[in-house]
Amino acid sequence: xxxxxxxxxxxxxxxxxxxxxxxxxxxxxxxxxxxxxxxxxxxxxxxxxxxxxxxxxxxxxxxxxxxxxxxxxxxxxxxxxxxxxxxxxxxxxxxxxxxxxxxxxxxxxxxxxxxxxxxxxxxxxxxxxxxxxxxxxxxxxxxxxxxxxxxxxxxxxxxxxxxxxxxxxxxxxxxxxxxxxxxxxxxxxxxxxxxxxxxxxxxxxxxxxxxxxxxxxxxxxxxxxxxx
Amino acid sequence: xxxxxxxxxxxxxxxxxxxxxxxxxxxxxxxxxxxxxxxxxxxxxxxxxxxxxxxxxxxxxxxxxxxxxxxxxxxxxxxxxxxxxxxxxxxxxxxxxxxxxxxxxxxxxxxxxxxxxxxxxxxxxxxxxxxxxxxxxxxxxxxxxxxxxxxxxxxxxxxxxxxxxxxxxxxxxxxxxxxxxxxxxxxxxxxxxxxxxxxxxxxxxxxxxxxxxxxxxxx
Numbered sequence: 001x002x003x004x005x006x007x008x009x010x011x012x013x014x015x016x017x018x019x020x021x022x023x024x025x026x027x028x029x030x031x032x033x034x035x036x037x038x039x040x041x042x043x044x045x046x047x048x049x050x051x052x053x054x055x056x057x058x059x060x061x062x063x064x065x066x067x068x069x070x071x072x073x074x075x076x077x078x079x080x081x082x083x084x085x086x087x088x089x090x091x092x093x094x095x096x097x098x099x100x101x102x103x104x105x106x107x108x109x110x111x112x113x114x115x116x117x118x119x120x121x122x123x124x125x126x127x128x129x130x131x132x133x134x135x136x137x138x139x140x141x142x143x144x145x146x147x148x149x150x151x152x153x154x155x156x157x158x159x160x161x162x163x164x165x166x167x168x169x170x171x172x173x174x175x176x177x178x179x180x181x182x183x184x185x186x187x188x189x190x191x192x193x194x195x196x197x198x199x200x201x202x203x204x205x206x207x208x209x210x211x212x213x214x215x216x217x218x219x220x221x222x223x224x225x226x227x228x
Numbered sequence: 229x230x231x232x233x234x235x236x237x238x239x240x241x242x243x244x245x246x247x248x249x250x251x252x253x254x255x256x257x258x259x260x261x262x263x264x265x266x267x268x269x270x271x272x273x274x275x276x277x278x279x280x281x282x283x284x285x286x287x288x289x290x291x292x293x294x295x296x297x298x299x300x301x302x303x304x305x306x307x308x309x310x311x312x313x314x315x316x317x318x319x320x321x322x323x324x325x326x327x328x329x330x331x332x333x334x335x336x337x338x339x340x341x342x343x344x345x346x347x348x349x350x351x352x353x354x355x356x357x358x359x360x361x362x363x364x365x366x367x368x369x370x371x372x373x374x375x376x377x378x379x380x381x382x383x384x385x386x387x388x389x390x391x392x393x394x395x396x397x398x399x400x401x402x403x404x405x406x407x408x409x410x411x412x413x414x415x416x417x418x419x420x421x422x423x424x425x426x427x428x429x430x431x432x433x434x435x436x437x438x439x440x441x442x443x444x445x446x447x
Contacts, residue, residue, distance in 0.1 A: 070325060080320070100293055
């Protein structure tokens, strides 16, 4: 139950990496919040449709009556509003890089690594293409404890919620070992490291349920591409 | 120490125009380097290996990619003059939301309007008008999207204005008839030196599109 002076509501979905990352940020900063879960594969609540009529998606973040959409924007808002444990670097270049890689993960990696891959007729080619993209992240994390440096930050939350705790479960369901240790030692090291952090662990969806959920999405993507 | 600022760009790109406008607004001297996207230069491939796209902003040797990320970077790095983004976190998020909306919802349909035919083109035109109306509604009766001062959302959108002529011709519609306030807004922006300097003439774009279609193999 949220303390009334914070007045924070998060409309999310247990399987959505986009809302999970918002929860990571709120927990890291010690911000109490009310949470409402959307079972979005089944239906969308009237509240969600009212607050996000343009995209009809989670997360929707409400703070003292102000409605915010888009997970990256919500993360930045949280960082600017509750300043302990900052998640973005101070310098403009560091910020630009974090924003660039976050966009890359959410747009390119999910497209090539999942949505296109599922529809692909040549799975080996698709896997290689996806691994080429993920290699950029391997390079980014090399020599760093976390993407954010010494402590976890914005990019750790974006990559963490999306890759190990979402896409990997989808890949597992499809029988694909996308990020083997031999090829991605640094990324795997980072995954083990973030799992040690309590606030991250609290935001990891249950593995079995998640694999089942991701396979439902795989089914939907395949069905949609047949009728297209 | 003098800043070295290089912009790798392509003259008709409405994305490149954002960065040009942002740099001009802040009075930053930059080295504009026209790129041939059909024969990509080593510097483009080196500075944006991930996407191999323009615009690329190179500041003292370090590349920043993605036009809206560049606009924000410019605002944060050279804070003098009118800030592009508000300092209030909520209003900042609102402005960035609309910038993202333009990327996600406004750009896509434009490709269908000049690049497709028949039903696909019609659908693109319909969608484009719908999205412009949403933007117009967000603008309301304000001078600029942010209020009295020219800022981030204006910068994100204005590059599309020089494409309006060719889009209207291809899609057979009038943007002014559908969104008069948006046209009035665009004309206000065009009076700004930064914008006038950064946008090519509409008829250059209109002449360019058929050539572009040939180059990418669509008739």
